[in-house]
Amino acid sequence: MSQAEGRSRARRSRRVTPPGARRWHAGVFLAPALILLLAIVLYPLAYSIVRSLFNDTPSGGAGSWVGLSNYKHLFTDSTTLRALKNNVIWVLVAPTVVTILGLIFAVLSERIRWATVFKTVLFMPMAISGLASAITFSLIYADQPSRGLANTVTVGIHDIFEGSSRYPGLHPRDASVLEGSDKSGFTTKAAVTPGAVVMLPLTGLDLTSPPSSTAQAVTPTAGTGVTGVVWNDFALGGGGTTGSVDHGERGLGGMTIQALSQGKVVATTKADADGDFSFPSLTSGSYELRLPASNFAAAFNGLSWLGPNLITPAIILAWLWIYAGFAMVLLAAGMSALPRDALEAARVDGATEWQVFRRVTAPLLAPVLLVVFVTLVINVLKVFDIVFVIEQSAGANGKYGDVLAVSLYQDFGDQQYGLASAIGVFLVLLVIPAVVSNIRRFRRDQQ
């Protein structure tokens, strides 16, 4: 190459590239980002793919080549399958609901006064750390109505319609006198005849703080008809004779007693505070006495929000609370960019607000809606923190809320890196279509 030729080429190339932007300049400036990307994204990704094809030694090292068996495990093991199923529920429900909610809020926020306050309040959960939100919701979902807001409300509503029974948990002292269960009620085994005094001993009353409807039990004297005493045959500190009324044993006032003849209820009465009851009308024949189940029904304690069935919906609800504001803000921004004249034109032409929304706003907003939706799908696929933290307070039922990211974390903690890598790679595969669709849309928008 001659000197002149080289010089001219240099001149030519200088003409093409902008001033000061030589190729190596670009390289120098890109290098830190590239190195970081290589070191903390590409290398771990590649290593995870490789590692997912090996099993594990006891100390967590890579064992021998097992091909796709870790992936097979992912689809056959009941634990990861359950996590996979939950992920499917999440993806199907959460992004859709959040996008719709966000749209509703965005439209509403254009219509109401105090819109800024409304938006700020709705967006606030986004500003709270996921950990704090999750802890807040685990408290809301706590079982005891005295602690968990959700159950306080549920029990409050329930008790408006149906009160609780007086003596939950009480059971017969002696199975040879009374038989049955607290579901069916307890019935006397022996036949009862008029003139006799019937002893109905129960136990299980909380003696440290007995209810006010109870008092020292008294054995009644025989009178006309059937008389008897229903009492808690246990005194504080024990002692006393089984089946007879002793000092310190309390009558179960307000207990409902039914008299049955050939399986039919012929009379009903309630015991006094000292446990005495009588059926003066039963003067002949033979009867059975029954303590119906309504006496023993356990108090309604609300729903098991973090139980096997409700845990995933409950966590999704917490997630909605966080992300509804996010969707709303993005969609509201999109709406403010809509051409006002199109909306005005439609209104001038006599379209109703619903028609304006359906025919004008929604189609124009479609690109933003899709971006929000896809972003949420990606977010939901890798959801971890909120599930993991709420699960901690669910005890043994936590496993029913597992998602793949949580399974990954557990396998990692157990030094089963092969399995964990397989789950990680699978999650990446799931996210890729969503990411590709987002990138495509960006490109199209640029063109």
Place this chain on the structure above:
Amino acid sequence: MRKGRAVYLGIAMTATLSVVAACGSSSSGGSPSTSATSSSSSSGLGNFSGQSFTVLGQWTGEEQAAFQNVLKGFDQATGAKAHYTAAAGGDEATVLGAKVNGGTPPDVATISLPGALAQYASAGKLVPVSAAGQQATADNFATEWATLGSYKGTLYGVPIDAANKSTIWYNTTAFSNAGISTPPTTWPALIQDAKTLSDSGVKVPISVGGGDGWTLTDWFENVYIRTAGLADYDKLTHHQIPWTDPSVTKALDTLKQIWGDPTLIGSASAALKVPFTGSVDNVFKANPTSAMVYEASFVASTITGDKDPAQVGTTAKFFGFPSIDGSAPVLEASGDFAVAFSKKPVVQAFLTYLASPQAAQELVSFSGSGFLSANKNLSTSAYPNATLGQLGQQLVSVGNNFRFDMSDQAPAAFGGTPNKGEWADLQSFLANGNVQQAEQALERDAKNATGWSS
């Protein structure tokens, strides 16, 4: 399973990465030179004036203070300087693993899992205990403890503290309300007393913390060691017999006599939501709903730490896990071992010191930690209260008739992960009482887990 590991696992992930470097490393205090010369000759450990070494442990708070009390004693005796660091988030296994794999192990680490000790020893990371240390361990501990600290016949770990895992804690008020004057000593008596408690109005006589799977594995292990005996316990520990073995069936059937009876433990679905701390609080809170709870000696610390109104020793007492079918006295125990990653002579001297009655005394006498020691030459009077003394005495008097927590010796995927493996299988068993299904699930999960020690 040691309490805490499961809970902290979550925090540990993130915390490990960021906090480990910044974690407070504190000196054990006391200037090395002051007392070094005076006492080093009498201790027989040698003079290590000015030499320092690092100790990694999982203890924080009162437990850390008690352990540092021991380090201080060593420093004063030898002039050395020990630096203790508590593993971030309390998850020492992860922190230690990261440090060892990263090539910067501490000089000494405490290990609560014999399996982990074997792992590090087989990888050649550990330095065997010196002859003097071996002698001290042999002199002061039952041989079973030395066996637990050994790998292939070589002693690597010196026992530090121990927990007595065969204790049932009860509320004395609830017992006297029910007219029970002496706690039960046999399984049928336990069931009978629980029924009496139910009659006296206690809603859930036996509080079961089924929300944490490890409390259930401890229940099972205590029953199994009594119905199957020590030999089978050892075999099952190393998965040399399957979980479908008749001995497991017998233990589960026995366990079902209590777990399967709602009069005794309340509804199983409710028990499955109660974490360990909740199960203790249910017995010792202001208006208790339960009368007794099974777990280890550290229940005492929980009662104190949770500020329950009951007082350990007066209204909160314990009795030993009852004998089943006339079984001889046995204990389930757990504990921590000190292992050396460094060849420094001062480190070996420290391990030797840890095995001494003096170190044990410095450890347990520190009120508030609830530490026990299996050191047989430790005087019971060293304990800050009679209850702890009694618990420690049991550990010593049982000799070799104890076994280490079985699930702590299993691979973590089987015996140490919330809602997985043995924890989840026993939770299902508590829920449905199906012995056969439980055995099959246990055997399947045991087979899936790799890394059984032999």
